[in-house]
Structures are given as C-alpha cells and as structure tokens.
Amino acid sequence: MFEVTRYEGRRRVRGTAVLTALLAVYALLIVFLYPSIAESGADFEEYVENLPPAFREGFVGSASFTTVEGFLSVEMYQFLWLLLLGLFVAYSAGALVAADVESGRLDMLLATPISRSRVLVEKYLSLLVPVLGVNLVTPFVVYAGLLAIGETIDPVSLFALHLLSVPYLLTCGGVGLLLSVRLNRADIAQRGGIGAVFGLFLLDTVSTDTDFEWLGAVSPTRYYSPVDILGEGTYDVAGALLLLAGAIACVGVSIVLFERRDF
C-alpha cells in the first residue's frame, strides 16, 4: 500500500523544502518588520481604513495592525496561507493526472496491477508532503522570530491556525484534482486550478456584507480565516470539518470520473 504516494511524495520533497525555506524567510521578514510598523501604528490604520472595502474584506478583515496577532494574520497568513498556498496546492494538483496523461506515464501506472481509484487517491495524498511540510516548520520559525524581537503570541492559536489550514489546502487540492482528471493538458488543468481557487476567493470577498453573501458560501476561503483564529482566537471547527468533507467530495467525484474515462 501507498507505493504511489511514497514515490510521488518523495518527488515533492525538494520543492517542499524550497517552498518552506522561502516562507520561513518571508515570515522572519514580516516578524522583524513588526516593531517599526507598530510604532507608526496610527498612520497604518488610517491607510487600511482608506482601502477599497472589498480589498479590506479580502485581506484585512477585522484585524488590527497595531497588535502583533493582527499584523501577522494580515501580512503573512491571510495573503500567504489563504491565497498563495491555496493557489499553489490547486496548481500542483492540476498536474496530478493530466501531466501523466500527457507524458504517457499514466499508461505505465495503469498497466500495473493496482486499481484506478487507488492510483488517484495515492497521487492525491502525495500533496500532503508540501501541505504538512510547510505547516510543520513555519509555526516554529514564526514563534522563534517573535521571541527574538521580544514579542509573543498564544501558541495554541498559532498551532490551530496551521492545523486548520490543512483541510482548507486539501480542498484546494481537491479542486485541482477534479480539473486534472477532466482535462488532458496539464498546463490548462493547472491554470484552471489557480483560476478556480482565485475566483472562489474573489466570490467570497466580494459577496461578504452584501445581499449575496450566500454566494460566497461555495468558496473554501469562507471556512478558514487566519484573522479570526489569530486575532480573535475563534476557531471555526465546523468550517474545517466542512472543508474536509469538501475535499473528500472532490476526490470522490474525481474517482468516479477517473474510473469511467478512456485513456
């Protein structure tokens, strides 16, 4: 069992290491930037006040820039975890099947005595390498950085922020996987994955506080909020479970499509 996951996961190790290192550098940059921002706190708050409402909703939410929690959740997590990592995982997932179809690698895999559903699930699980990799390393980097500048935050919230991002990222991966089993060209599936996740993010952002707020309910971004977790200490556990269910549903539909398809 899990031979495909092990193999494909190993091939993601190097990319994950680079990604993790870059995120760590960015995290430290943000952390060390905080003291000077906090000093000019009032001006910054004013700047944020003047941002367009949709932009404020998408990236800032209820966070305050003058607390380290608020600053971190906006400058780092809302942007990097909610948006960039979501896009990255959807993009990676877009290649899972389509790239193998394109290169003929899928034939070599389907010729072996393992079922299509197992091939698909195991491939999908290889996304856990980057998803878990960045989430295992980054909180320690952030926490150590904060200690270094003499600040501290609630470690439980920080831990929860990373833990709850896992179902969110798995859902983004599920969206990419769906596209990957439908489309034969990897680049289109990958760009489609980015487009879909970004589109859903926009839908959520734009519809918030309008009469069409229900529209954004289809977006995974609605169920994971770094600002709420870090800034207010509220964890949307039901949302996380919903995301997990969404991820499972995406994989389930992908399996059905994958099993019925001709290659």
Add this chain to the structure above:
Amino acid sequence: MAAIEVSGLSKRYGDVRANDDLTFTVREGEIFGYLGPNGAGKTTTIRSLLGFQSPTEGTATVLGHDVRDEDELIEAKAEIGYLPGDPGLDEQVTGREYLDYQASLKGDERRGELLELFDPPLDRKIREYSRGNKQMVGIVQAFMHDPELVIMDEPTSGLDPLKQEAFNEFLRGERAKGKTVFFSSHVLGEVRRVCDRVGIIREGKLVTLEEIDALLRRGGKRVRVHTRPDADLAGLDGEGIVDREAFDDGVQFTFTGDYNALVSLLAEYDIVDLEIEEPPLEDVFMHFYGAD
C-alpha cells in the same frame, strides 16, 4: 486457455470506428504479431486489452479475465507486462529509481537477469537517456515481474541492431518457456523474425490471421536487378514474377515463386547489382487484399 481472446471487439470514437468487430485468439506460448499500417487501430486494441479504455461493443479476455471488469483485469495484470514504443518514463529520476518504483507495484524477481542483457546506465537520470536506453528500461520493467503475457506496442523503435537481435533472441527464449507475447508493428520485417502467427488489421478490421510462413510466401520479396545497359531483359520474367517494371539498366519486380528458380533465372544474366528485400507491408496489402 487462450492467452488473449478477442470477441467482437469494437471501439468507436465519435463516428470513427477505430476497431470494428474484431475477433481473434492468441494462443498460450506463441509470439503473435499484430500488423497493420499506421492508424489501422492496433494501439486501440492494445489499450482495450489493458483496460485503458472500454470497448464500445464486444469484449476481450486476457489470461481468462474480462477486460471490462476492473477487479478481474487487475488480477490478470499481475501476470502481464506492457511495453509501449515510447515508454512514458519519469524523466526526473534515475533508471534504478524508476525500476524500484515499478518493482514496488508489481515485483521484480527477474530484474538482475534482464539487466545483464539490457544495460541502460541505471544511475543516471532518465532525461539524459538516449532512446535506446529508454527502450531498454522499458523492456526490463515489462519483463521483470516474470509475466505470463507481454503486450508490446511497436516495441523495437530505438534499439540498435545488435540489441534488436538480442531482444529477438530473448523473445524466442521466453516462448520456449511457455510465455506469450503479443506485439504490434507496422513493419513486416520487424515481426517476421520472431512471430509464429500474425493478424493483420486495416481500417479497424481484421483482414487476415495466419502463420507467418504462409504470409511471407504470399507476400514475396521485392527484387531489383541491375545489369549492363545493353542487356536484353525480356527473358527476365515468368512464374512468380509480378509487378514487373523495367528501366534502362535493369528490372524490378515482386517475386512470390520458388527461390531456386529465381537463382537459375538470374544466373543467365551479367548482374552488376542485386537487391532482394522484404516488401513493405502496404505492398503486401496491395497484392493480396486489394487497394480499397
């Protein structure tokens, strides 16, 4: 039990009938050549046999298992090797890592023995491989779990002549051990050295199914004779000579008769140059199955 039993197999892509009501049997322990011009539907049949696509109508069994039933087919696949003409290998890993991966999925009890015959540079990344080296990795992975049946889709491209001969010799050895080999090709000369029987497919339909010897006898040889410019070549004709075409200093024809008679006939001329070769498969079709 037949190794492969194809019954009424059809595959349509929209309006195109890639395979049209194919029925044939591949016996256990034979090397079966599946011949046809490019685009005839050979790969479609192979992809159906391996369950990559499902038949529109009809079905097939491999090693007694129905290809339409995934669970059954998985059982069969433990005993099937697959070698495509251009194997989809992973460019980012070394040959050894790739074989390790394939081994983890299906076993590799014969890997060492095969690597003595086919020796790609295992510790280099596959993206640095020549076509021949890639094909050797393909061959090793196709046979390393010691399958009962090996299905190959135009497998010989990229191998140099020596490796090609080693591969043919290897296939004969496999046959001697009772293994079955099914392989497709569009070049008659490629399959004639190893195949026992051939099926010829054209425009999705099976045109003929016969012993390779019979087919070769009927297909004949293409002969091209160059003589001195002033030679009278009118006598160079007769039984077994078809499609005769004379030119300035020679004559070209397809010969399907007794080779001794041909040699005696040629002995009467002062020959400058002589070529005797396999006719292209397309010509075999033209002669025996009509042009349409």
